[in-house]
Amino acid sequence: xxxxxxxxxxxxxxxxxxxxxxxxxxxxxxxxxxxxxxxxxxxxxxxxxxxxxxxxxxxxxxxxxxxxxxxxxxxxxxxxxxxxxxxxxxxxxxxxxxxxxxxxxxxxxxxxxxxxxxxxxxxxxxxxxxxxxxxxxxxxxxxxxxxxxxxxxxxxxxxx
Amino acid sequence: xxxxxxxxxxxxxxxxxxxxxxxxxxxxxxxxxxxxxxxxxxxxxxxxxxxxxxxxxxxxxxxxxxxxxxxxxxxxxxxxxxxxxxxxxxxxxxxxxxxxxxxxxxxxxxxxxxxxxxxxxxxxxxxxxxxxxxxxxxxxxxxxxxxxxxxxxxxxxxxxxxxxxxxxxxxxxxxxxxxxxxxxxxxxxxxxxxxxxxxxxxxxxxxxxxxxxxxxxxxxxxxxxxxxxxxxxxxxxxxxxxxxxxxxxxxxxxxxxxxxxxxxxxxxxxxxxxxxxxxxxxxxxxxxxxxxxxxxxxxxxxxxxxxxxxxxxxxxxxxxxxxxxxxxxxxxxxxxxxxxxxxxxxxxxxxxxxxxxxxxxxxxxxxxxxxxxxxxxxxxxxxxxxxxxxxxxxxxxxxxxxxxxxxxxxxxxxxxxxxxxxxxxxxxxxxxxxxxxxxxxxxxxxxxxxxxxxxxxxxxxxxxxxxxxxxxxxxxxxxxxxxxxxxxxxxxxxxxxxxxxxxxxxxxxxxxxxxxxxxxxxxxxxxxxxxxxxxxxxxxxxxxxxxxxxxxxxxxxxxxxxxxxxxxxxxxxxxxxxxxxxxxxxxxxxxxxxxxxxxxxxxxxxxxxxxxxxxxxxxxxxxxxxxxxxxxxxxxxxxxxxxxxxxxxxxxxxxxxxxxxxxxxxxxxxxxx
Numbered sequence: 001x002x003x004x005x006x007x008x009x010x011x012x013x014x015x016x017x018x019x020x021x022x023x024x025x026x027x028x029x030x031x032x033x034x035x036x037x038x039x040x041x042x043x044x045x046x047x048x049x050x051x052x053x054x055x056x057x058x059x060x061x062x063x064x065x066x067x068x069x070x071x072x073x074x075x076x077x078x079x080x081x082x083x084x085x086x087x088x089x090x091x092x093x094x095x096x097x098x099x100x101x102x103x104x105x106x107x108x109x110x111x112x113x114x115x116x117x118x119x120x121x122x123x124x125x126x127x128x129x130x131x132x133x134x135x136x137x138x139x140x141x142x143x144x145x146x147x148x149x150x151x152x153x154x155x156x157x158x159x160x
Numbered sequence: 161x162x163x164x165x166x167x168x169x170x171x172x173x174x175x176x177x178x179x180x181x182x183x184x185x186x187x188x189x190x191x192x193x194x195x196x197x198x199x200x201x202x203x204x205x206x207x208x209x210x211x212x213x214x215x216x217x218x219x220x221x222x223x224x225x226x227x228x229x230x231x232x233x234x235x236x237x238x239x240x241x242x243x244x245x246x247x248x249x250x251x252x253x254x255x256x257x258x259x260x261x262x263x264x265x266x267x268x269x270x271x272x273x274x275x276x277x278x279x280x281x282x283x284x285x286x287x288x289x290x291x292x293x294x295x296x297x298x299x300x301x302x303x304x305x306x307x308x309x310x311x312x313x314x315x316x317x318x319x320x321x322x323x324x325x326x327x328x329x330x331x332x333x334x335x336x337x338x339x340x341x342x343x344x345x346x347x348x349x350x351x352x353x354x355x356x357x358x359x360x361x362x363x364x365x366x367x368x369x370x371x372x373x374x375x376x377x378x379x380x381x382x383x384x385x386x387x388x389x390x391x392x393x394x395x396x397x398x399x400x401x402x403x404x405x406x407x408x409x410x411x412x413x414x415x416x417x418x419x420x421x422x423x424x425x426x427x428x429x430x431x432x433x434x435x436x437x438x439x440x441x442x443x444x445x446x447x448x449x450x451x452x453x454x455x456x457x458x459x460x461x462x463x464x465x466x467x468x469x470x471x472x473x474x475x476x477x478x479x480x481x482x483x484x485x486x487x488x489x490x491x492x493x494x495x496x497x498x499x500x501x502x503x504x505x506x507x508x509x510x511x512x513x514x515x516x517x518x519x520x521x522x523x524x525x526x527x528x529x530x531x532x533x534x535x536x537x538x539x540x541x542x543x544x545x546x547x548x549x550x551x552x553x554x555x556x557x558x559x560x561x562x563x564x565x566x567x568x569x570x571x572x573x574x575x576x577x578x579x580x581x582x583x584x585x586x587x588x589x590x591x592x593x594x595x596x597x598x599x600x601x602x603x604x605x606x607x608x609x610x611x612x613x614x615x616x617x618x619x620x621x622x623x624x625x626x627x628x629x630x631x632x633x634x635x636x637x638x639x640x641x642x643x644x645x646x647x648x649x650x651x652x653x654x655x656x657x658x659x660x661x662x663x664x665x666x667x668x669x670x671x672x673x674x675x676x677x678x679x680x681x682x683x684x685x686x687x688x689x690x691x692x693x694x695x696x697x698x699x700x701x702x703x704x705x706x707x708x709x710x711x712x713x714x715x716x717x718x719x720x721x722x723x724x725x726x727x728x729x730x731x732x733x734x735x736x737x738x739x740x741x742x743x744x745x746x747x748x749x750x751x752x753x754x755x756x757x758x759x760x761x762x763x764x765x766x767x768x769x770x771x772x773x774x775x776x777x778x779x780x781x782x783x784x785x786x787x788x789x790x791x792x793x794x795x796x797x798x799x800x801x802x803x804x805x806x807x808x809x810x811x812x813x814x815x816x817x818x819x820x821x822x823x824x825x826x827x828x829x830x831x832x833x
Contacts, residue, residue: 051788058789065746068753128506132799135792139736142793146742150614 005088006081012095013070020063020102027056027110034114038121048120048127052113055134059106062145066098073156086160094151101144109137163516164457164490168481171452173474178450181472182436189818190460192488195442196453202444207437214434217264221426224267227274232417244555247825256425263422270416273409280402287399296348296355297388305383313365317377318355336371339364424823439817457490490814497522499566507799508809513643517807521798524628528797529570532743532790536578537585538783542571580607585779586751595759611748615678617741625737632805655701660730662695699724733801739793747786754778
């Protein structure tokens with residue numbers, strides 16, 4: 001059982017990258033379909049809809065960030081991967097906000113982006129407003145990122 | 161730093177100068193024309209008919225230009241859109257407008273040619289379908305209409321299954337035993353289809369037909385007069401002809417490539433004329449005079465008066481617009497703040513009585529953007545990129561210029577924050593010195609490193625957020641004072657200042673709070689006591705006055721309690737500024753991750769190449785994503801948190817009667833009939 005700590009820690013890191021990555025893939029994919037539809041009608045809107053399509057992509061990057069930070073903290077990338085079960089579980093818990101919120105928020109941000117792409121299709125001058133709606137959803141991914149970030153770096157300093 | 165005061169202007173002049181005065185106004189571009197009201201001897205003209213022609217011509221030319229772009233794509237550099245409109249000399253203008261009938265003829269010809277190409281392409285598809293349908297019958301030496309000779313009857317048909325000869329004979333015998341002399345020839349036999357020609361004695365024609373149908377055969381749908389092979393030849397000839405026609409049409413279109421600029425000119429020319437005629441509609445005209453009414457910014461009054469009164473017999477009158485009028489808004493800001501006007505515009509322009517928040521907003525905009533990107537390397541890229549484009553393309557459109565200037569200033573702020581936090585493409589200095597020179601060197605931060613001390617950065621983000629929000633509140637305070645609503649200023653702003661400010665000081669005076677949040681200091685207990693009293697006053701004040709529009713005291717207190725609940729709104733507003741930390745950390749950490757991945761090749765030639773490749777690709781992606789993120793989230797903080805405290809907006813933009821062209825800028829003294 002002593003060796004299980006590192007397993008849970010790695011599981012946490014993997015989940016952070018995995019779930020937010022899946023979420024972003026779904027979100028960017030949904031938005032991309034809508035964007036492609038707009039471009040068939042008016043290719044000059046490409047750069048605008050591309051920006052909107054990219055918005056749900058950030059969760060995947062935040063997830064990668066947490067995963068990488070955890071990997072360096074737990075010594076998988078060089079160093080000693082020895083830790084107690086408690087510490088491993090703490091790392092696991094620290095990664096959860098990013099993974100779960102990243103998954104859900106990216107999916108919904110993707111849907112909001114689709115709606116924003118609809119705005120740009122009809123009123124391209126309202127681009128700034130169209131970008132704000134998906135950004136509202138992203139707020140919660142950022143809050144989750146913040147907590148996971150603080151928790152992972154905090155747990156790293158604990159000696160248990 | 162302000163909304164420019166608008167005046168109404170009435171211009172009365174002689175009809176003979178009408179055209180020249182309108183042209184003068186269009187060039188000056190300082191008057192927004194509205195519907196003019198004269199007395200009863202004035203009347204309106206209706207130019208809808210003439211305008212329709214101009215719009216149709218403009219549309220025709222636009223279409224033609226698009227066709228040319230399709231068939232003869234222009235070689236454009238990536239940055240061509242930054243070059244702006246070309247200025248057309250007077251000679252060119254005259255040359256172009258002299259040949260406008262010819263150009264329009266070409267425009268119509270181009271659209272006709274495109275239509276022809278589309279039709280021919282449809283024809284080819286149809287012909288190829290027919291050829292395809294003929295292919296199973298090619299072996300047939302007679303036409304598909306062939307009915308037999310003098311003494312024989314023929315049945316030509318197909319069944320959509322595989323049916324060998326024996327099977328056909330067997331089924332025929334079964335279906336029509338009386339049929340005695342039948343000959344069946346198989347033309348093609350495949351899994352999907354069997355095509356045959358059956359012949360019998362003339363007397364049995366009817367029986368043969370029925371028997372063939374009974375076993376599933378049907379005559380082909382279309383029956384060309386020629387034998388299939390010959391018919392195919394004819395059809396192929398037609399396809400070839402259509403292809404040639406398409407090629408001819410394409411060549412003709414290409415031969416008109418030289419008229420592209422003339423087409424573009426026509427678009428501008430007819431748009432302008434249409435615009436001017438639209439203004440004519442708005443004039444009140446009598447037999448010899450006309451009246452034009454509109455809005456003009458105060459700053460342009462003198463210029464307008466000089467230009468019109470000196471050159472024409474015109475009388476001008478300026479006056480304040482009436483209270484209920486929908487006056488358009490024009491903003492005027494200094495070079496530092498003006499670039500973020502676009503951000504304000506895309507939210508909403510200030511309502512009547514509201515001040516233009518661009519000045520204060522611009523300062524916070526640059527600070528917040530810089531904090532979110534917070535990397536000296538990325539900041540430098542922004543500054544150099546935008547600076548270079550601004551320097552290289554001086555003629556670019558105003559809107560693009562404004563955005564580039566905004567990112568230029570944002571870049572400067574980013575560099576400053578990057579130096580304060582010691583972030584240069586993440587930790588590239590440390591990584592390179594450690595990996596390739598074996599001796600880790602780092603640039604110490606001027607202030608502190610958020611990656612190592614995130615709590616401190618979080619506190620700083622909140623503090624900045626509080627300053628930002630309080631600035632928003634103070635603008636509300638100022639606007640209420642200006643409107644002489646002193647009570648509202650006390651109830652809606654001062655009480656909130658007391659409550660929120662008091663609670664913050666109280667928190668800072670509590671040792672537990674300082675401990676949790678890592679605040680380096682704790683305020684003396686006395687400050688805590690005083691601030692709790694102040695917060696109490698604020699809270700009581702809000703409960704008593706929050707529902708002051710209700711007469712009923714009971715209702716008023718309930719509403720007051722509800723507005724006190726707004727304190728949770730302040731809490732979430734302040735917490736929202738934690739994105740400054742999150743996005744700032746994300747930039748730095750992702751950049752460091754890229755550096756670390758790049759350095760995995762170690763100290764070797766291969767390692768250096770790997771590092772350069774990974775560094776370039778990784779940093780470019782991170783740069784793009786983080787700039788996008790910083791832009792979007794700075795906007796959000798301004799729109800939601802900052803504007804939420806004081807700003808409503810809602811008026812429309814000042815849109816003067818001006819030269820709004822798409823392709824060319826026209827020199828001053830062109831005449832546009």
